[in-house]
Amino acid sequence: MQMLFEKTCVVCHSDKLVFRKKKMILGITTSPENFVCENCGSVFCEDELRWKLVSTKDTLSPVWQQFHQKSLYVREWLSIGNPEKDETCLCQS
Numbered sequence: 001m002q003m004l005f006e007k008t009c010v011v012c013h014s015d016k017l018v019f020r021k022k023k024m025i026l027g028i029t030t031s032p033e034n035f036v037c038e039n040c041g042s043v044f045c046e047d048e049l050r051w052k053l054v055s056t057k058d059t060l061s062p063v064w065q066q067f068h069q070k071s072l073y074v075r076e077w078l079s080i081g082n083p084e085k086d087e088t089c090l091c092q093s
């Protein structure tokens with residue numbers, strides 16, 4: 001799963017995206033799996049097989065303004081992050 005994001009943040013395009021495993025205390029999940037960007041502070045939370053952009057420091061980013069709190073598949077995030085490389089339209093999903 002974590003390789004699909006290629007460690008590249010779709011908000012700031014740095015390679016500082018790190019994967020954090022879910023935290024469990026006494027068998028209860030206290031924090032879901034997520035990706036955190038150490039450059040811009042963006043946080044992507046697991047949301048069933050998708051990823052939701054829940055937080056960022058770069059609130060002026062067009063990616064944040066358009067897609068925050070939306071749950072998208074990894075390939076959809078990748079096409080947002082690399083619009084020239086992948087012309088796949090989001091409306092296909």
Ligand SMILES: [Zn+2]
Pocket residue numbers: 009010011012013014037038039040041042
């Ligand atoms: Zn970032």
